[in-house]
Structures are given as structure tokens and as C-alpha cells.
Ligand SMILES: [Zn+2]
């Protein structure tokens with residue numbers, strides 16, 4: 184891993200503080216690492232690829248919204264349609280909880296499979 188400094192610009196000047204790893208998650212074919220500097224700036228870095236990825240999306244048969252985090256409290260466990268799509272998410276809306284879990288690096292099921 185290269186030496187990383189905070190890339191956020193403050194009044195046109197790069198912050199450049201040391202970064203600390205805050206969260207890791209997988210999004211599509213990318214490993215994503217979220218870093219935070221000691222001023223609280225967040226940056227995301229993508230590393231690819233994740234090995235043996237298997238992206239699973241589920242939605243209830245009577246809902247428009249796809250879930251992709253199997254730790255979502257609304258993750259469908261019955262009466263669902265499941266699709267597997269490593270690169271392209273299915274068309275349609277996405278569960279807001281899943282999106283916020285993914286943003287927070289707390290999504291356990293975006294990819295299901297070994298690293
Ligand atoms: Zn910073």
C-alpha cells in the first residue's frame with residue numbers, strides 16, 4: 184500500500200494529513216477502503232479486483248427495491264427474487280438501508296464469497 188495523505192482540498196490547499204483506515208468493504212469488483220484524516224475528512228480508495236466475487240441482489244416479489252447487504256434488517260428471506268450480477272446491478276431502485284450500510288462500510292453482503 185502506498186503512503187497516503189489526505190487528498191481533500193481546504194481553501195485550495197491539499198490537507199495532506201496522514202490517513203487512518205476507517206472501514207473496508209467490497210463494491211462490485213472493487214475492494215473499497217475508507218480513510219479518515221485527523222481533521223475528519225473521509226476519502227475512499229478503490230482496489231480491484233476482488234477474487235471469486237458473487238454479487239447477489241434480492242427483492243421481494245411485490246417490491247421494487249433491491250437489497251444487496253445480507254445484514255440489512257429487511258434482507259428478503261422468503262418470497263424474493265434473487266439475481267446474481269457481478270458487474271451490473273439490476274435495473275430498479277435500491278434499499279436505502281443497504282445504500283447507507285454500503286456508504287458506512289457496514290454492508291456484509293455486497294459480495295458473497297471468499298476473498
Ligand atoms: Zn484531511
Ligand SMILES: [Zn+2]
Nearest residue numbers: 250255278281
Ligand atoms: Zn436492504
